[in-house]
Amino acid sequence: MSTEESVPAPAPAPAPGALLLCRAEPDLVAAVAPLLGERMPLVGAGEGWSALVPRGGPWRDGGEPVDRVAAGWAAALAVGAPWPVLALWWDADRAGYTLASGFRRPVGYVWLADGTPAGEDEAMRTFAARIGLDPVLDVQSLDRLTRPDPDAGQGAAAGTGAGAGVDARARLRGLLAVLTRAGITLPAGLAPGEDADRLGRAARALPGVRWTEAAGRRPTVDESRLAPWMPWVGGPGARALALAQTAAGLTLTAWGLRRHSGGWTTAGALLIAHGALGTAYGLTKRA
Secondary structure (H helix, E strand, O other): OOHHHHOOOOOOOOOOEEEEEEOOOHHHHHHHHHHHOOOOEEEEOEOOOEEEOOOOHHHHOOOOOHHHHHHHHHHHHHOOOOOOEEEEEEOOOEEEEEEEOOOOOOEEEEEEOOOOEOOOHHHHHHHHHHHOOOOOHHHHHHHHOOOOOHHHHHHHHOOOOOOOOOOHHHHHHHHHHHHHHHOEOOOOOOOOOOOHHHHHHHHHOOOOOEEOOOOOOOOOOOHHHHOOOOHHHOOOOHHHHHHHHHHHHHHHHHHHHHOOOHHHHHHHHHHHHHHHHHHHHHHHHHO
């Protein structure tokens, strides 16, 4: 056998992908998902959680980094909503997450492809506090994910929920193991690190899956459930919320333009449009 024949072919680089986990029932998520401008499968992901499975047009067709797109989408979904949005993302070089909640600064963490931690420990603790994890036991489990020791993954195998493994995608799986304590349970087939096409096929095959509407269309939903926070239904504080969304959109758009980030610029433009829609709806209601 020649030397060339004995050397295995290198594994293909992982394709970029993302999952958006919202702490809300699918009906509520469906009402705001058109903001993202891309139709996506929407499924339940545990008690009180939903998952959006994007095709990923901005990074597949537009060349935008997947982490920026996922973070921008999470921010657009979370601004003004009473629930946080967790974006999990990965590409050939890195993997990580971004948690967006209201108007607070998003928090996230990154691992290199080989599993080397590349984030700040304090960010992981802030993440735990915002998502409502146990400040002692769960934070200890998350801290293991910030250690460079590849043997830290043994925790998951032992059922402690602290698995880190060796590579970045295994780190994401370790993160999800901890998040089961917050109620997250991803349906079968929706594993972080998979190709977006494969994730989409798995999501479409799940019972109870639904598709979000295209931009500019809003699904029918009980407005009384949305009134406390969605401007277009004219709930309490709707005008103030619409103005806040417009201001946040202007800030995101300016930041995205400075950084030449299409993902953040798009998220800002969507928030501006959303705020303008709420303002116009409120004026129409009073007329």
